[in-house]
Amino acid sequence: MGAEGLEFSWCWQRQPKGRTATELSSLCRLLSTASLDHNLKDSWTWAFSNNGLFTVKLLNSIIDEQTMDSTSQLATLRNNLIPKKVEVFILRTQHKRLPVKTELDKRGIDLHSVRCPVCDDDLESLEHALITCKYASEIWDRIHKWWSIRNTGPYTLVDLTSNNCPVPSSSPDVWQALKWIGLYCIWKNRNHKVFKGKPWNTPMIFNEIQSLSYLWIANRVRGLLA
Ligand SMILES: [Zn+2]
Numbered sequence: 001m002g003a004e005g006l007e008f009s010w011c012w013q014r015q016p017k018g019r020t021a022t023e024l025s026s027l028c029r030l031l032s033t034a035s036l037d038h039n040l041k042d043s044w045t046w047a048f049s050n051n052g053l054f055t056v057k058l059l060n061s062i063i064d065e066q067t068m069d070s071t072s073q074l075a076t077l078r079n080n081l082i083p084k085k086v087e088v089f090i091l092r093t094q095h096k097r098l099p100v101k102t103e104l105d106k107r108g109i110d111l112h113s114v115r116c117p118v119c120d121d122d123l124e125s126l127e128h129a130l131i132t133c134k135y136a137s138e139i140w141d142r143i144h145k146w147w148s149i150r151n152t153g154p155y156t157l158v159d160l161t162s163n164n165c166p167v168p169s170s171s172p173d174v175w176q177a178l179k180w181i182g183l184y185c186i187w188k189n190r191n192h193k194v195f196k197g198k199p200w201n202t203p204m205i206f207n208e209i210q211s212l213s214y215l216w217i218a219n220r221v222r223g224l225l226a
Pocket residue numbers: 116117118119120121122128129133134135
């Protein structure tokens with residue numbers, strides 16, 4: 001604390017730049033008028049409540065309010081054969097809300113690299129991560145073979161998240177559920193590689209897609225028929 005308020009002594013490993021630097025200078029401006037009373041104890045306060053106290057109940061209601069829009073959009077994105085969490089994932093994908101590296105970079109997040117963490121051959125866009133990455137395409141090839149469907153070339157994200165994709169005429173809902181489970185598992189395993197260092201294993205991921213499809217779709221079809 002100096003004569004003119006707070007003074008900072010930084011020791012950066014990497015100099016902040018771009019949006020981080022802008023946010024840092026805003027923070028310093030905000031703190032420049034702060035004064036600390038050494039006679040008072042430090043304490044945490046939560047800005048979202050009037051009394052400064054954190055409660056899970058209030059946090060829940062804030063989250064509910066914030067996600068209300070998404071929930072109402074879910075009404076137009078329904079497939080009764082899969083769990084809600086997969087529908088929410090597809091909704092996030094449609095709205096480009098998955099934190100692939102190029103999307104994070106666009107939002108000013110300072111990243112070491114924007115290359116695909118799975119193949120390291122290309123930039124990690126949403127379409128690359130879920131469709132065109134050579135490892136993701138291996139999964140789609142296996143899904144096509146499993147369903148004896150001719151692979152008509154790389155899909156787009158719109159193809160996969162909507163009903164535009166050529167479908168086996170007898171079971172469009174099941175095929176759509178399967179595509180969504182495929183996208184969900186590819187993303188989940190991409191995250192396992194990024195955050196847990198788990199190696200990508202195409203046969204295992206394909207097995208996971210098959211198992212989840214049987215588990216989720218078969219159970220729900222039984223429920224719908226009951
Ligand atoms: Zn890749």
